[in-house]
Amino acid sequence: MSKTFSKDEVASHNKPDSLWIIIDGDVFDLTKFQNEHPGGKKILQRVAGKDASSEFWKYHNEGILKKYKPALQIGSLDTKPKPEPKPEQSKTNAPKPTKKPKKATTPTPAQEDTEALEPFGSLIPFADPSWYQGFHSPYFNESHAALRAEVREWVENDIEPNVTEWDEKKEVPREIYLEAGRRGYLAGLLGVNYPTEYTKNTVQCVPPEQWDLFHELVITDELSRVGSGGFVWHMLGGFGIGCPPLIKFGQKALKDRILPGLLSGEKRICLAVTEPDAGSDVANLTCEAKLSEDGKHYIVNGEKKWITNGIWCDYFTTAVRTGGEGMNGVSLLLIERECGGVSTRRMECQGVWSSGTTYVTFEDTKVPVENLLGKENQGFRVIMTNFNHERMGIIIQCLRFSRVCYEESVKYANKRRTFGKKLIEHDVIRMKLANMARQIEASYNWLENLIYQCHKMDETEAMLRLGGPIAGLKAQSTLTFEFCAREASQIFGGLSYSRGGQGAKVERLYRDVRAYAIPGGSEEIMLDLSMRQSLRVAKMTGMKL
Known part of the structure; x- marks a missing residue:
């Protein structure tokens, strides 16, 4: 005691x-x-x-x-008030059993007749999604709430107090990544049904058969509360975009050999698409893969740039040119560092310091043909499908980072005094907070709807119909993040300019803004793609002008 x-x-x-x-x-x-x-x-x-x-x-x-x-x-x-006993511990109430999600025959985001979940968190208006604050939601149920509480406890106890130190060191302890594997979180971040055939480490509070895309949202969202793009990318960046093509398009023998190590956290993987001269213009990449004379290997030569987690990775899901010019000559290979001819060096960047941004060089790297993901010269479709999953992850992170900027600002404005009163009592400060909140809430509701559509549609339909809206929301969320980071910086003043202290999260996130506005498709490319793709699909489905 x-x-x-x-x-x-x-x-x-x-x-x-x-x-x-x-x-x-x-x-x-x-x-x-x-x-x-x-x-x-x-x-x-x-x-x-x-x-x-x-x-x-x-x-x-x-x-x-x-x-x-x-x-x-x-x-x-001795005068400090004692905490109120939890309902389960109250002597005046009968003990309540621990809530466990009911088993479902098919995984669904939520049952529409469920009641509003218990309020959770700080209850600062708009600092968390509305379903945290006792509002009704058609998407979330008790299993999502249980996962939310589990992840938040881990983050608050073991991660958040150390994030600033890790960011300065530009690395996160390996044990933290391994713990994510042990908890079953890594296996739940692939945009597919929970892959129990490749891991024994399942999420304790959610039966694998109930796992859905909203559980994935909860993990990414809660991890992002630390207010560090570097930390989130260290944990999810390479894995979340490098592993889905393997599990969806890899040959069985390849998956059986590699996936267990990836899902446990013992091994690491990243996506290697971007090149010095080919970012958003993926169809013009030049990293070349030629078949060996015996037809058993691809010989890869080329360079990749801005590759998240690359310096730590054992595997590189790599876009290569196996055919002629343009998108129809692109393939996707899983390149293993052990193949030889793979060199990596850290890149120093403006933000996301602990993410391990990497320059990768392949020199006569010998890759077995069995490591082809999908079909030869048809890798562009795989890459485009994967982009939707990557962009959804970016959107989730951006909107939580926006909430962090907002929440930190509300807390600071309620204790900082200027001109004889608290900042929150100045209408100009409340206006800044209101503009932050309205953009966050509008964007987050769009996000929930798109995740629901992803859940209901098959992959081909989702790629066709949701590519445009997801691109639009990617631009919207990064612009919201940039707006909130700037407004929070104005509210904190000089405290948001120096590293550490009360403004640490705001200062760090301000540095991370460009890492979200550009990767995964720049805002300009996204907005144009959003309209082009949406109009193209509308014409196919009977648009009347």
């Missing part, structure tokens, strides 16, 4: 050789921490024996408290 102290007891520890402080009713012993404090000893000694809550929150965000609390907290004030 946690120790309790009176204010007088804490006040007696007001010397450098015994320095205690109070933050939000909790007592911390900082005697040994003084030498490690980035702000120096004096600032701590000025609040020795006192309630330092106000001073702490002037300089730090919640992540700092979470990071140091386990090591430095020694107890709480």
Whole structure:
């Protein structure tokens, strides 16, 4: 049981050789921490024996408290209110069994007759999707809520307190990625039915037969709450776009050999499409794959650029030219680093520092013909299908990052005072928040609808009919993200310009904006594609002008 102290007891520890402080009713012993404090000893000694809550929150965000609390907290004030017992623990109520999702014969996003789920999270208006806040939804059920709680607990305890440090180091501990595999999250991020034939690590709170695209949304959304594109791309970037073509189009023997290691997190994979001279213009890539004289191997030569996770990867899902010019000469190969002739080097970029952006070179790389994904010279279709899944991931991340900018701004505006009143009391600040919220909510509702359509349509229909709308929402979400990052930066002022501190998430996300506006198809390309594709499909299906 946690120790309790009176204010007088804490006040007696007001010397450098015994320095205690109070933050939000909790007592911390900082005697040994003084030498490690980035702000120096004096600032701590000025609040020795006192309630330092106000001073702490002037300089730090919640992540700092979470990071140091386990090591430095020694107890709480005896006047601190005790937390209310959970309903399951209440002596006056009968124990409630842990809610488990009901088994369904076929996986469905949700049952339309379900009641609104229990409120969850901070309950700051618009800081979370409406289904977190007690609003009714046709898409989410108890299984999604259980997964949401599970992921959030992991993120808040093991990830968020360390993200700034990992970002500065430009790498995330391997153990975190392995844990995602152990929890079954990696296997649930492929846009397919849960692949139980390739992994024993299933998500504990969701039966595999109930897994749907909204569960995938929940994982990506909750991981994105850390406010670091680098972290999310480290976890999902290469895997989420490099593995789907393998599981959908790879030969059985290839999948049986490679997928178990990928889904466990022991091995890593990325997508290698973009080249120095071929970004959005995929049909003009030049990385070449020629058949060997014995017809048993492709010999690959060429370069790939801006490849997420490449420096850590064992496998590269690679777009290559096996035929003539244009889209009809493109194939997709799974290239294994062990094939030889594969070299990678880290690229230094503006944002997403811990994502491992990579320049890849293939020099006479010998790849077995069995590693062809799909059919020769028909890889363009596979790539285009995969782009929809990639863009949906980008959309989810952008909209959660937008919410992070908004939520951080609301919290800061409720404690920062200027001209004699809180920022939130200035109408110009409320207007900024309102404009952030309206764009987020409009975009997120479009996202939910598109995910539902993806769930109901087969892959061919989805590729044809949803390519345009997904491209449009990709542009909309990145523009929303950019708008929210800028407005949050204005609200935080100088705190959003320096790394670390209260504005850490906003500063970091502002750097990450371009990493979302350009990859997966730039905003200009997306908007044009949205209209061209939508009009083309409408003509095919009977549009009347």
